[in-house]
Amino acid sequence: MKIFYSSLQKKHVIKKEVYNGKAHPYNDKVGRIDSILKAFKQVGHYEIIVPEILPYDALTTVHDEDYLHFLESSQNLKNDEIICPYVFPCDSRIPRHEPFIPKRAGYYCFDAGTSLMNNTWNAAVASASAAYSAALHTKKTGEATYALCRPPGHHASKNMFGGYCYLNNAAIIAKYLSKSGSVMIVDFDYHHGNGTQSIFYDSSEVFYFSIHAHPLVEYPYFTGFETEIGIDDGVSYNLNVPLMPLSSPNEYFKALLNGINKAFKAMEPDYLILSAGFDIEAGDPIGHFNISIADFQKLGREFRKLNKKTIILQEGGYLVSELGTNVESFLNGFQA
Ligand SMILES: [Zn+2]
Numbered sequence: 001m002k003i004f005y006s007s008l009q010k011k012h013v014i015k016k017e018v019y020n021g022k023a024h025p026y027n028d029k030v031g032r033i034d035s036i037l038k039a040f041k042q043v044g045h046y047e048i049i050v051p052e053i054l055p056y057d058a059l060t061t062v063h064d065e066d067y068l069h070f071l072e073s074s075q076n077l078k079n080d081e082i083i084c085p086y087v088f089p090c091d092s093r094i095p096r097h098e099p100f101i102p103k104r105a106g107y108y109c110f111d112a113g114t115s116l117m118n119n120t121w122n123a124a125v126a127s128a129s130a131a132y133s134a135a136l137h138t139k140k141t142g143e144a145t146y147a148l149c150r151p152p153g154h155h156a157s158k159n160m161f162g163g164y165c166y167l168n169n170a171a172i173i174a175k176y177l178s179k180s181g182s183v184m185i186v187d188f189d190y191h192h193g194n195g196t197q198s199i200f201y202d203s204s205e206v207f208y209f210s211i212h213a214h215p216l217v218e219y220p221y222f223t224g225f226e227t228e229i230g231i232d233d234g235v236s237y238n239l240n241v242p243l244m245p246l247s248s249p250n251e252y253f254k255a256l257l258n259g260i261n262k263a264f265k266a267m268e269p270d271y272l273i274l275s276a277g278f279d280i281e282a283g284d285p286i287g288h289f290n291i292s293i294a295d296f297q298k299l300g301r302e303f304r305k306l307n308k309k310t311i312i313l314q315e316g317g318y319l320v321s322e323l324g325t326n327v328e329s330f331l332n333g334f335q336a
Helices: 031-043 056-060 065-076 120-141 169-177 194-200 249-266 293-305 320-335
Strands: 002-004 016-019 022-025 047-049 145-147 183-187 206-213 238-243 271-276 309-314
Touching: 002 120, 031 320, 056 065, 056 120, 056 169, 065 120, 120 145, 120 169, 120 309, 169 183, 169 194, 169 206, 169 271, 169 309, 183 194, 183 249, 194 206, 194 238, 206 249, 238 249, 249 293, 293 320, 309 320
Parallel strands: 002 047, 002 145, 145 309, 183 206, 183 271, 206 238, 271 309
Antiparallel strands: 016 022
């Protein structure tokens, strides 16, 4: 299987995040990339391809241009400057003023846990480029591909960053692939992909199915409920399956396969995009679904059985010591 990844993605380095008023180590560590690359190297048969930078137009199919300009302006930050938004203009009645780094950075952000630095833009574009090159390859050859997307993407909306995400990699390639066939995104990250859902919520262009920890108790708290089924043309093109933390692997697989059945009844896709979040792994610092290395192999096999042109995108997964072996186990199962 071909792997798409650029070392530019390592240039985004944030050390701390704010959680509940306290500083914690940032979960989206550069070591996540190292862990995955090390596992591929140990196995030996993965071909790593450096993606070309994607066309700017591919970004504007999903994201507002003013938001992109704002993200791009983070390149002007000083070398050691980290911007963590902490004021958010949630009241829609107040007049909006031009976003500005750092004081009004909250204009385009929905949480206080995600920061900007001068390499954030280049790393996010490189991550989206990995996804885009993977999609081009799958479209051309029909072969499944994996993009080592870091920063991840599924929390980013058309004009908001958060949840360690800046550009929505899955949505960007879904828009591209939808020109040549029907597209379904299956998001199995531990957290609901609020960004992806919002981008396609009023449209039948792409089917979005997410299985995730219940928003009653887990991030992002405000979306991911079963009642969110889409609006306007998007009604019945959005499917959320929230599970309480510590659901057993058996319960997890049962819910996943039921969800896939339901989604495939609504739409038989030509292309399947997996928002593959490995924070469902046992021992993840921010996920609690207890999926083991053997379960990941089984999960890969289940997706393979669907027999669709598949692009696998890295989303979460924060247990750095195990992440690589879990990703490889999943890809191994997918190829078996
Ligand atoms: Zn996650």
